[in-house]
Amino acid sequence: MKDLGEARVILGMEIRRNRQKREVYLSQSDYIEKILGKFGMLDAKAVTTPLAAHFKLTVTQVPETEEEKEYMKSVPYANVVGSVMYAMICTRPDLAHAVSVVSRFMANPGKCHWQALKWMMRYLKGTQNLGLVYGGNQTGGEAVLGYVDSDYAGSIDTRRSLTGYVFTVYGTAVSWKANLQSVVALSTTEAEYIAVTEAVKEALWLKGLASELKLQDDTLVLLCDSQSAIHLTKNQVFHERTKHIDVKLHFVREVVAGGEVVIEKVSTEENAADMITKVLPSNKFHHCLKLLRINEVERP
Known part of the structure; x- marks a missing residue:
């Protein structure tokens, strides 16, 4: 060597x-x-x-x-x-x-x-x-932070919705995903909730890694712009329209109740996962780039 x-x-x-x-x-x-x-x-x-x-x-x-x-x-x-x-x-x-x-x-x-x-x-x-730009003065706040979003019935052919999430470490993206959901969601709330489920699974893995690296031992924050989906993760009362997503409901509620992941509201304008689920106007798209610290890198 x-x-x-x-x-x-x-x-x-x-x-x-x-x-x-x-x-x-x-x-x-x-x-x-x-x-x-x-x-x-x-x-x-x-x-x-x-x-x-x-x-x-x-x-x-x-x-x-x-x-x-x-x-x-x-x-x-x-x-x-x-x-x-x-x-x-x-x-x-x-x-x-x-x-x-x-x-x-x-x-x-x-x-x-x-x-x-x-x-x-x-x-x-x-x-x-x-x-991607890592380091600098980006050491305050949450070490690991997640954004999640969905595009309801985004596929013209199948009307399946798109799940999108992105996780950052001290402000810079480290994990991201955009793919069609495996089932057809019947409402925007359901589409957002299915997206939250996928993001929570990734959050649990990243939380374990962050704990091993001594970056973050407390609850991991996941930001979602759907108030109704957030209520579903916390409210123990079943609604008629959510019975068919029973299993996903139990999984996310158990994680949230255990304090491993907390899901908080974020405005659509500040949701970095928005650019991973749909076509955005140029100004909003570039704002998402800034949120994830995707910048010009000087070439030698």
């Missing part, structure tokens, strides 16, 4: 340090530049959000004419999705919602899906140097 010095790159993730500010930066600038070059998007015009509101994607938007079918055969749709997905998993929670949407059509993508995917590449072009 030999000492190679400070870690600088691992699995495509670049690690940079600022000793004066006591900060560590994680980014994938070189990896993103590589995939932009590979798929011919280096000269593309940049956009400010990963997905735009005018994209209404469904499984019915498949190639119909022979010309369209031949065109889509030459499109590396699955390769692009996989490449962008790796960036999302490692350092880019801002891509979670968009990746969740475009990956639903990998079996038979159409031109509309390809246009949405190219839009995402254009967003990467303009945000190539975005990365």
Whole structure:
């Protein structure tokens, strides 16, 4: 074995340090530049959000004419999705919602899906140097904090809702997820409650890790913007409309009653998980980036 010095790159993730500010930066600038070059998007015009509101994607938007079918055969749709997905998993929670949407059509993508995917590449072009910033003066308040949200009936094809959550350590994102729920929710409250259930499971795991690292031994706070879902986690009176989510109800209530996780109200404007569940206007999207400390990272 030999000492190679400070870690600088691992699995495509670049690690940079600022000793004066006591900060560590994680980014994938070189990896993103590589995939932009590979798929011919280096000269593309940049956009400010990963997905735009005018994209209404469904499984019915498949190639119909022979010309369209031949065109889509030459499109590396699955390769692009996989490449962008790796960036999302490692350092880019801002891509979670968009990746969740475009990956639903990998079996038979159409031109509309390809246009949405190219839009995402254009967003990467303009945000190539975005990365996660850890450390600095972000040592006050909760060590581990969670945000959870859902998009009710977000899937046009199945009307299943989207679950989204993101957890931060001293203000910077460390864990995030965006995926369709396994059942069709019958109300916004139920969709939010199912999302809370998934987030609570992740919260319990992170709480155990934080305790091992001596970061946080007390209750973990999970922020939700649905007052009705929060009431469901605390109220022991069953309502007719919630009997069918009985098991999830018992699990979350038991965790909350035991004091391991506390679920608190947060305004929709300050809910960082909002960008993981739906398409947002540019100003609100960039506010969520600030909440998670996803900033520009200077390249050497």
